[in-house]
Amino acid sequence: MTEVNTAKFALIVIAIGAAVMAFAHWFNVDYLFFASYTILQFIVLSTAWNILGGYCGYVNFGSAAFFAMGAYSSVFMHKFYPLPIPVLIVISAIVTGVAGLGMGYLTLRLRGSFFAIATLALAVVLQTLVVNWEYVGGSRGAYIIRPESLAFAGITINYIEYLFALMLLLAVLALVTARVIERSQLGFGFATIRDDELAAEACGVPTLRLKLIATTLSGAFMGMAGAPFPYYIGYLQPQSAFGLEYAVNSIAMPMIGGTTSWVGPLVGAILLGSAQQYATVTISSAVNLLIVGLMLVAFVIIAPNGLIGLVQERLRRRQP
């Protein structure tokens, strides 16, 4: 296999992104942007989940909490001092990155299902906080009036296209980061944590520090995915921001795609995300989670290592 270096890889992904953008623009159907935005958002979320869950083996059930924290950071800033969305994304990344670090520090002594339950508890605590916080809308939710279009350097672009482009960039950033981690010393360290923490320590791997790096990065990317969300949805309420679908999807997508490589969450998010969009339009939006559940069950039985695992197994068998 020929090695593709990071710069080249980034360029390839950006080129694909630009092609997708041009294609969508040419079609000029707003729905296409809406639907693709959701899929891109899930690419970011599942890639973020995979940094902790796939590479390190720590299952996080609290993805929705980080996503919502990103979204509510935007709502807060929108009321407090409106800023352009790219700046909001950076702010959300900082907020949720710090939250990830804090969560890691509090919970990483726990392993397996205990860690998973602790992350779930974090989501519940945060949702309760937000529901009771009047400034960001409390349980009523918050309206954010989205402008029709955005004028930038003399060019006017459709606002949904702008959001789509931002999410596309985030997806590119997430994928490039995940791929860089995978091939670095950090990635090897993460894998030892997944395999055997005691042996990792004995080999000189500073496991606690690495796990904190993972929770911080993972949290930051989830927050970034959430930051533009209030502008996308227009009306943000706690139930939708902390929705079960974010927690479930960000686990199911990497599992279905395969957790050991950056390709897994990408493939899983595209597959599951499109299936959900299709079902939402053709059947009903309530079928979403049913699809996720059924696919997850199917994949656990047929391909426990995801689609990537299935392909790798094939390749291995072909070799003598």
Added chain:
Amino acid sequence: MTALLHVDNISKRFGGFIALDGIDLEVQPGERLGLIGPNGSGKSTLVNCICGTLQNEGGAVRFDGQVMDGLAAHQRTHRGVARSFQLPRPFHSMSLADNLRIPLLYTVHARLGPLRSAGDLDARCLELLDMVGLVKKARQMPRDLTQVEMRKLELARAMAAEPKLLIADESMAGLSHSEIEDILALLVQLNERGITIILIEHIMSAVMSFSQRLAVLVSGKKIADGKPEDVVRDPEVVRAYLGQ
């Protein structure tokens, strides 16, 4: 000559059970020490306290002139203590070569600065695998190995960290006679390169042929320490092993 490892009156309890009760132990640079004792006598707990997997409650562990109490396991590895586990704990998702890459990246790399290139790193992995006779299986996964190969991988991985002291925790349990010879030869070869070795073992023939000195633990206390042939004749040791 100053001791490489200096265990000074350490103790460790698990709830009401006293696992280590004031153990003193010195190991000189380049020495081959055998550590024996009945099951549950505290051998593995002692190893865990030296390596930082557990923290001792009383006393102190000094290594190479530095106090190690309170240091995490990986920090002790960086300072030159390596261990193999009683039950092999390879990194299951990595090839044999990658298993050895971990200590090279995280310990040797951190200690000596960058290993010059990716090529150097690969070469060093293969060199280590060659030492234990596993070089042909470099691309294979740990699940493809036999028990004895797994033990060898475990030792090679400990060696990859370039330690001053190697603690081999029952690396021969469950192996056949010829396999034991294999591992013993390997350990002696490592010792000849200047690495101090503590061997924890139940198989007496192996311990006797390997050790220059023998220490005996019983119920968390050290009851004997000296020349192997003297220690095995010590009435207290005989009583601990055979009963009265």
